[in-house]
Amino acid sequence: QVQLVESGGGSVQGGGTLRLSCVASGYTTSRYCMGWFRQTPGKEREGVAAIDNDGGITYADSARGRFTIPKDNVKSVLYLEINSLEPKGTAVYFCAGDFRRGKGPYGGSCGPQRRVFGYWERGTQVTDTS
Helix, strand or coil, X not given: CCEEEEECCEEECCCCCEEEEEEEECCCCCEEEEEEEEECCCCCCEEEEEEECCCCEEECHHHCCCEECCEEXXXXXXXXEECCCCCCCCEEXXXXXXXXXXXXXXXXXXXXXXXXXXXXXXXXXXXECC
């Protein structure tokens, strides 16, 4: 059974940096798409970025320059680096995954859209203390 476990949320001042982690376990395939989403109070959940098993990364237009998503394949960890928290940047961040059978490239459109992902972590809070 696939499990996603996040860590690293907390408080940060506007303009500050923070790194979130998402550990994926229980999957038996090498074909996957992993992504990060965020939801600010009163708004819809929106995509930040996604990465496939070949390392191809797609950022949402609103996320370019503010986030990076490195991954550690050995540890099966996906990171979200918040490079500069925007003003009023309090949000809940969600890690998500989609896993496909077989070997080779992911084979689909791996992007930060909700419809791509079937597995979701319950989210971790990042609070702007400005």
